[in-house]
Amino acid sequence: MLAGGVTVFRFHIFAEVDERAHLAYVQEVAEHGRLPVMDHSYVSWQELALEAHTYPRHSSLNPRLIGLRGDSYEAWQPPLYYVLAAPAFLIPSNYRDKVLAVRAFDLLLLALAVATLILLAKAVFGERWPAPCCLALSTVLWPGVIVRVITVSNAALELPMALLYVLVVWNATARPRRRSLVAAGGLLGLCALTQLTLVCLAPLLAFPIAAHLRGRRERSDPADRGATGAVALTIALPIIIVAPWLVSNESRYRALTASSLVERLTEAYESEVHRSGLVAVSSRLWRLDRAALPLEWWQEYRGVLGVLLIALPVVIVLIAAVPVVRDPRLLRSRAAGILAAPLALGLATLIAIVLLEEWPAALFPRYVNPMLPPFALFAAWAWLALRARGRSLLALAAGSSLVVVVTWVYMAGAYYFTHVGATLGIHAAPIR
16 A cells, blocks of 8 residues: 555656546546547646646647647546546545546545455455465556556556455355345456456356356255346346446447547557557567566666566466466366456456457556466465465565566656665656
């Protein structure tokens, strides 16, 4: 939470490339009570003035003449996060304080995500939850996760919603109940209203549905006629929740989503050589080992620190892979299906978007951030299945956390507190 709090106030405003467009979405909802429309919505003069360091005076920048920087190109996103963040935006009067207020709201969502992760660890491991939870929390502490959650975007809600959904799915599978089953369906719909890529988590519903139907057969209770209705409601509920937004898109864009429009818009300003198909996938997969840092800090992947940062996601994967190689039956477990599957489903979805939609920009590590903590819990579960005692797991979690702490000290000295960093021999990084 300390790293998140520092990021709220010290991470340079709009240094995260898309923060400006996400904030424009929040402002449209807060000030006008409506969703912005692609190609007809622009960032506000206040945002441009902050960027040009002229606020509270207007800048000379015209949003209609500066290309993508002036467009509200995130207007195609599902609306749930922006509606929830709107009250925070309205509280202060100073625009810079509005940005910080929304970031503070994101910090609350991060706290909710941490609390949910602890509950998930307790549900999976019982009394042995501390060491696995430490390993999973170390992935939440990665700057690549913290910065993306704290800066204004729907990623702030994406993490707690995904973790809450996985928690409810786990509990609904372990203790089949009609209410928890329907709650899982409802949460899936809310996940889709947060970020469309979270639709990839839909297959997880198969676990509580199967457990519910299996329990009904075992009870052989003729009075339990509502079980089939509960399953039907669970499947229909996500569609019911998302339907109003889809209808709104059909009215505004003549399409269920405006993803194709934003693809064309961003591709016009894409500096990289456009690749498609398997070439695009292979050229972008290497980025996944850079999940520990946000894109804005990728220049820091050098020297010993860079090696340690790349090793963090690799170690998590190895902790899970070694037990699975020794005992492939672990893949048929409930833990594999509910905790490990989200990461695999997320990666498969991103690859499918690149292949089918020819949108290489989709293959960035930040889009699988919500799937990292559950996968870390699976890694811990598999490791404990291989080794009866958890001391080695605790040592791995402690080592991972230590690397993250050292990384944050370095990054704070390079980006947040440059005068302190200079005293420690850390060179200040340029603000882009």
